[in-house]
Amino acid sequence: SRAKLYQPERGARTCFDDVAGIEEVEQEVTEIVDFLREPGKYRMLGAQIPHGVLLSGPPGTGKTLLARAVAGEAEVPFFSMSASEFIEMIVGVGASRVRDLFEQAKKVAPSIIFIDELDAIGRARGGSQSLGGSDEREQTLNQILTEMDGFTGSEGVVVLAATNRPEVLDAALLRPGRFDRRVTVSPPDLNGRSAILRVHTRGVPVAPGVDLESLASATPGMVGADLKNLVNEAALLAARRGHTVVQNNDFTDALEKIMLGTVRGIMLTG
Ligand code: ATP
Numbered sequence: 001s002r003a004k005l006y007q008p009e010r011g012a013r014t015c016f017d018d019v020a021g022i023e024e025v026e027q028e029v030t031e032i033v034d035f036l037r038e039p040g041k042y043r044m045l046g047a048q049i050p051h052g053v054l055l056s057g058p059p060g061t062g063k064t065l066l067a068r069a070v071a072g073e074a075e076v077p078f079f080s081m082s083a084s085e086f087i088e089m090i091v092g093v094g095a096s097r098v099r100d101l102f103e104q105a106k107k108v109a110p111s112i113i114f115i116d117e118l119d120a121i122g123r124a125r126g127g128s129q130s131l132g133g134s135d136e137r138e139q140t141l142n143q144i145l146t147e148m149d150g151f152t153g154s155e156g157v158v159v160l161a162a163t164n165r166p167e168v169l170d171a172a173l174l175r176p177g178r179f180d181r182r183v184t185v186s187p188p189d190l191n192g193r194s195a196i197l198r199v200h201t202r203g204v205p206v207a208p209g210v211d212l213e214s215l216a217s218a219t220p221g222m223v224g225a226d227l228k229n230l231v232n233e234a235a236l237l238a239a240r241r242g243h244t245v246v247q248n249n250d251f252t253d254a255l256e257k258i259m260l261g262t263v264r265g266i267m268l269t270g
Contacts (some may be wrong), residue, residue: 007104008077008079008111013072013075014065014069014071015073016073017199018199019069020195020196021062021192021193021195021224022066025066025183025185028183029053032050032070032074033070033073035156036076036158039154050180050181051151051157051158051159051180052179053158053179054166054169054173054182055067055160055162055163056163056165056166057164057185058164058223059223060223060224060226061224062185062224063116063162064080064116067080067112071114076111076112077105077112078112079111079112081097081113082115083115083117083118083119083120086140092136092139094137095140095143097140098140098143098144101113110158112158112159112160113159115144115159115161117164118162118173119163119164119165119166121140122141122144122161122173124169141170141173149177151177161179188223193219193222197216197227197231200231205244205245206245206246207245207246209247211248215251218252219255226258233254234251234253234255237257
C-alpha cells in the first residue's frame, strides 16, 4: 500500500509582495503565472509553455519562497517535494511516489509541482557512488523525466525545481521539454537587502530611529534567510530587554551576535 497521497499545501498564500530584492527574477516567472491563470489563452495560440523551470542560486536566497509566490499569484495548488526525502526512502518507493505526485497535480491542474534540492536526485548518472541508494536515485530521476516527457502541454502542470548546484545536474534534466528554462536567483545587493528587511519588519513594531538602510549596508553577503533571522533575533532581544518596540541597539546587537556565531561556526568546522 502506498504511504500517502500527495496533498497540495494549505495555509496563507504567498505572493510577490513577500519576495523582495529579486524583481528581475519575478519578471521572468510572470509568464508562468499568466499561463497558470489563463491556460486557454496560450492553448488557443498553440503556444508551448515551459514544462520545467530550474531556479538556481545559493541557499536562503528565496527559491522556495519564489516558487510558492508563483503558485500564490496564479492562485493554483502547490505541491512540494524535497528530493533528498526520496533518497532516504525505502527502496523501490521513490518512482511510485513521483507517479503519485504528478497524478495528484494533474487532477487539480492548473497546478505547480516544486522539487527542492533537485541535485540530490538529479546528479549526473553513472557517477562514482554506485552503491545501494544510487539505483533508487536513478529510478526516481528516470520517473521524473518520464513524467515530464509525458506532458503534452495541455495538462497545465508546471514543474519548478530548485538547486544550489546546477553544475552537477544530469544533462538529461536540462533538455528541451524538461527543465529548459533556467532562472538564477542571486544574493541580494544593498537595495535588495533593504527591501528584504522592509518585508520582514512589516509585522514588527520598529522604533522611529531605526534605519533599515544602514542595517542593509552593515549586512553584505547576507541573503533573505539571514535577514529574516536577523529581524527575529532583534525582536527576541527587544522582548528580553523589556522594549515595546525594536530599537536600533536591538538590531545592532543581534547582528553582532549572529556575526560572532558565524565566526565561531567557521572556527569549529575547520
Ligand atoms: P534553500 O536553497 O536553502 O532551500 P531557498 O533559496 O529556497 O533556500 P527560502 O527557503 O525560500 O530559500 O528562504 C528561506 C526564508 O528566507 C523564506 O521563507 C523567507 O522568509 C526568507 N527569504 C529568503 N529570500 C527572500 C527574499 N528574496 N525576500 C524575502 N524573504 C526572503
